[in-house]
Amino acid sequence: MKEKLTKYYPLIPVCCAYLILFFTGKNVAGIWQLMAVLVFYCALGQVFNIFLGMTGYVDFGYVAFLGVGTYGMALSISRLSQIQGLGMGVIVIGLTLALLMAGLLSVAVGAVALRLRGAYFAIATVGVNEGFRYLIEGAKIWGGSEGIIFSGHLNRILGREEASALSTYWADILVLIIAVVAAFVTIVYMRGKIGYALTALREDEDAAKVMGINVTKYKIIAFITSASLAGLLGASAWALKVTYVFPPDAFQINYTVEAIIIVLLGGAGTLLGPIVGGLIYGLSKYWLAVVIPGFQLLIFAPIIIFIIVVFPEGIVGWMKRRVKGTALQRYLL
Amino acid sequence: MALLSLENLTKRFGGLVAVDGVNLEVEKGESIGIVGPNGSGKTTLYNVISGVYLADAGKIIFEGKDITSWPPYKRTPLGIGRTFQIPRPFSSASVRENVAVVAMFGTLSGQISVEESLRVGDRYIDLVGLNRHREKEAGSLTPVEKKLMEIARSLAMRPKLLLMDEALAGMHPKDIDELVTSLKRIRDEENIAIISMVEHIMRAVVGFAERVVVMHQGKKLVDAPTAEALRDQRVIDIYLGRPVQE
Numbered sequence: 001m002k003e004k005l006t007k008y009y010p011l012i013p014v015c016c017a018y019l020i021l022f023f024t025g026k027n028v029a030g031i032w033q034l035m036a037v038l039v040f041y042c043a044l045g046q047v048f049n050i051f052l053g054m055t056g057y058v059d060f061g062y063v064a065f066l067g068v069g070t071y072g073m074a075l076s077i078s079r080l081s082q083i084q085g086l087g088m089g090v091i092v093i094g095l096t097l098a099l100l101m102a103g104l105l106s107v108a109v110g111a112v113a114l115r116l117r118g119a120y121f122a123i124a125t126v127g128v129n130e131g132f133r134y135l136i137e138g139a140k141i142w143g144g145s146e147g148i149i150f151s152g153h154l155n156r157i158l159g160r161e162e163a164s165a166l167s168t169y170w171a172d173i174l175v176l177i178i179a180v181v182a183a184f185v186t187i188v189y190m191r192g193k194i195g196y197a198l199t200a201l202r203e204d205e206d207a208a209k210v211m212g213i214n215v216t217k218y219k220i221i222a223f224i225t226s227a228s229l230a231g232l233l234g235a236s237a238w239a240l241k242v243t244y245v246f247p248p249d250a251f252q253i254n255y256t257v258e259a260i261i262i263v264l265l266g267g268a269g270t271l272l273g274p275i276v277g278g279l280i281y282g283l284s285k286y287w288l289a290v291v292i293p294g295f296q297l298l299i300f301a302p303i304i305i306f307i308i309v310v311f312p313e314g315i316v317g318w319m320k321r322r323v324k325g326t327a328l329q330r331y332l333l
Numbered sequence: 334m335a336l337l338s339l340e341n342l343t344k345r346f347g348g349l350v351a352v353d354g355v356n357l358e359v360e361k362g363e364s365i366g367i368v369g370p371n372g373s374g375k376t377t378l379y380n381v382i383s384g385v386y387l388a389d390a391g392k393i394i395f396e397g398k399d400i401t402s403w404p405p406y407k408r409t410p411l412g413i414g415r416t417f418q419i420p421r422p423f424s425s426a427s428v429r430e431n432v433a434v435v436a437m438f439g440t441l442s443g444q445i446s447v448e449e450s451l452r453v454g455d456r457y458i459d460l461v462g463l464n465r466h467r468e469k470e471a472g473s474l475t476p477v478e479k480k481l482m483e484i485a486r487s488l489a490m491r492p493k494l495l496l497m498d499e500a501l502a503g504m505h506p507k508d509i510d511e512l513v514t515s516l517k518r519i520r521d522e523e524n525i526a527i528i529s530m531v532e533h534i535m536r537a538v539v540g541f542a543e544r545v546v547v548m549h550q551g552k553k554l555v556d557a558p559t560a561e562a563l564r565d566q567r568v569i570d571i572y573l574g575r576p577v578q579e
Contacts, residue, residue, distance in 0.1 A: 191447070192447065193437055193438075193447060196430065196433065196434040196437055196438075196447070197434070197437075197438060199423055199425070199426050199430070199434070200423050200426075200434050202423075203422075203423035203424055203425060203426070204421045204422075204423060206385065206421075207417065207421040207423075208423075209384075209385075209404070209405045209406050210383055210384070210385065210405050210406075210409060210415060210417075211406075211409060211434060211435045211438055211439050211486070211490070212406050212409035212410050212435070212438040212439035212440070212490065213406055213434075213438045214404075214406045215406070
């Protein structure tokens with residue numbers, strides 16, 4: 001039993017980090033929005049890490065799952081607002097729908113694209129994202145290119161006060177919860193059989209097959225898990241927070257690139273990596289935008305190249321090596 | 334019933350027939366050495382048996398089941414284990430995890446827990462003498478240690494048929510003798526049929542195999558008890574150059 005618990009010790013620093021972010025935001029005036037952005041980046045990394053970090057497959061269309069999740073929430077709020085007495089139930093339905101839609105999309109994409117490897121997989125997934133966006137715009141489904149604006153619906157369902165509290169406070173709390181859930185799922189996977197299978201296939205897929213591992217099965221499990229959580233993230237961080245959705249915003253490839261940077265910066269396949277990556281990325285992006293507005297990307301690119309050259313396994317990957325054999329080892333994963 | 338029987342097995346790469354109508358029967362617990370010059374089709378034969386390549390013609394029957402078109406991950410738990418000629422460790426994982434992952438997925442029992450597979454793995458790590466390096470990253474092992482780990486991994490599959498692809502090449506003669514002795518012991522204890530492919534080390538063939546199969550240009554040239562096969566004039570001509578001194 002004791003051994004069982006020590007397996008989950010690496011969750012301690014993760015939870016501490018999120019608690020610090022939460023209490024800083026709550027107690028320091030005027031800083032909540034910044035903290036919310038940081039938590040979003042951490043959550044994005046945490047969720048994406050389950051797929052990118054554990055399988056080593058780069059999905060350039062990842063933002064599509066957040067986008068679809070956003071639509072799931074938008075649809076349920078805008079379509080169900082006529083029904084009386086649902087109240088917060090609409091949000092629960094929205095989250096469920098977001099989870100299901102992102103999950104279903106990942107099954108469809110995974111069944112086809114996960115048969116491809118390396119660069120081919122990456123290219124195929126870019127296609128998925130763009131294709132989905134043009135499908136919505138071209139076929140005029142879900143409001144087409146005009147998107148869905150549902151702040152009015154939300155006000156009608158919850159009342160103005162509640163609706164405003166939802167998008168300025170509770171949406172951020174939801175993001176925080178999703179991040180913690182994603183971290184928990186990550187460690188359960190890493191400590192379980194699936195973690196072993198994923199490590200093997202990440203290192204050498206052909207050898208893994210000969211060792212008796214059904215690689216496609218485990219890739220798809222990781223993909224669906226990661227995508228479903230991304231759907232939830234889209235539903236809370238985007239839909240509930242901004243209360244509208246437009247196809248170009250929901251399927252913007254920038255977010256995929258940001259997610260990849262966060263995961264690689266922190267350390268792909270580590271538990272703490274997405275938090276470290278998310279904080280560094282979020283803070284430096286914010287700081288550079290204040291100090292040298294307009295030039296932040298110019299400065300940012302070399303910094304990222306520098307970090308990736310110095311820490312090829314990511315910062316947490318490097319730290320893990322340093323603490324090997326010390327008492328800290330069991331807290332860092 | 335034979336453990337493994339190959340019927341007229343053929344694998345082509347474009348115009349090249351790498352394995353050309355090979356027939357072979359392997360009984361439980363047998364030790365067979367496969368020899369032949371480079372390019373004679375030995376590794377391809379292994380790849381077809383373990384499922385890395387699918388056969389173009391012919392049949393693979395394992396314990397009475399026709400597995401010719403099965404994917405590799407289904408063949409391994411059935412009892413077909415193999416090593417790779419160039420070891421393919423999961424570099425970022427520890428030696429312990431490398432062996433455990435095979436115990437976890439490569440065996441029929443299937444339901445074995447993570448802790449249990451770590452224990453099973455440790456037994457085989459001990460057996461090949463890698464105990465000291467258990468916690469090391471597999472990528473940091475020396476080439477010989479990687480080969481030993483490869484053997485430990487293949488044994489952790491609990492195979493009924495073990496295909497070893499030049500697993501002993503590049504090792505010190507003393508280590509070879511030691512390993513051959515422990516392989517023989519495991520073979521007898523667990524009743525494993527071992528087909529070992531050996532390219533240059535006649536020492537291992539003579540010490541280990543009861544039967545030798547000689548491959549030449551994709552075909553099976555000779556299939557006979559070791560001593561007899563090594564005296565065969567055709568084998569001397571195409572492969573050995575001169576008779577083996579025992």
